[in-house]
Every structure is written in C-alpha cells, then in structure tokens.
Amino acid sequence: MLKPNSNSDLELMQRCIALAADACINDGEYPFAAVIASKGTFPCESANRAKRDRDVNSHAEIAALSKAQLMRGADLSDCTMYATVEPCALCSYAIRDSSHRKGCLWPSRL
Ligand SMILES: [Zn+2]
Numbered sequence: 001m002l003k004p005n006s007n008s009d010l011e012l013m014q015r016c017i018a019l020a021a022d023a024c025i026n027d028g029e030y031p032f033a034a035v036i037a038s039k040g041t042f043p044c045e046s047a048n049r050a051k052r053d054r055d056v057n058s059h060a061e062i063a064a065l066s067k068a069q070l071m072r073g074a075d076l077s078d079c080t081m082y083a084t085v086e087p088c089a090l091c092s093y094a095i096r097d098s099s100h101r102k103g104c105l106w107p108s109r110l
Helices: 007-027 060-072 089-097
Strands: 033-038 041-047 080-083
Touching: 007 033, 007 041, 007 080, 033 060, 041 060, 060 080, 060 089
Parallel strands: none
Antiparallel strands: 033 041, 033 080
C-alpha cells in the first residue's frame, strides 16, 4: 500500500469522499466522486451523475476530466486524480488519454 505524499493528498481524498457521500445521501446517486489537482491546487471535482443525468457514461471521473480539460486544455500531465474507487475500464482509458502521467489515487492506494 502506498503512503500519502502529503497532507494535501489526504485532504483531497477527504473532499472526494465528502462529495460522494453528499451525492449519495442528497441525490440518490451512486457513491462515487473524483477530484483532480495539480500540486495540491486546482481542485476540479465531480460526483457521479449517472442516475441524475440518466446517462451511463456520466461517471465521476469522466465528468471531472471534462471540467478540467475545459479549464486547462487537453493535457493534464501535471495533475493527479483522486477517486473514491478504482476507476472502471471506461474511466481508466479516459485518464490515460488525458495524459495523466501522475495517475489516479483511490483509498486503497493511499
Ligand atoms: Zn468509470
């Protein structure tokens, strides 16, 4: 198991878990969320939206990547994604395609 690199890793994961809990409790959504950050800043986030949007592609990771790329462009190579679970095959492909060289962290990887 990897150790967190900084307090910022834990804070960003806590934000991710809070987003997922909020979406689950208040919107009846699946309890998934993702936060994207660069060196502890630039938090760009989304909870899962599949039920709300009635779109099976509205995974938290995909929604967060879309927001981040609208704000910063296609290359997110200096960013780290924090997610509440290990990304599915669809999200894993999108993460790789967005030049996420720093990868994705989820609770069992911290
Ligand atoms: Zn997914």
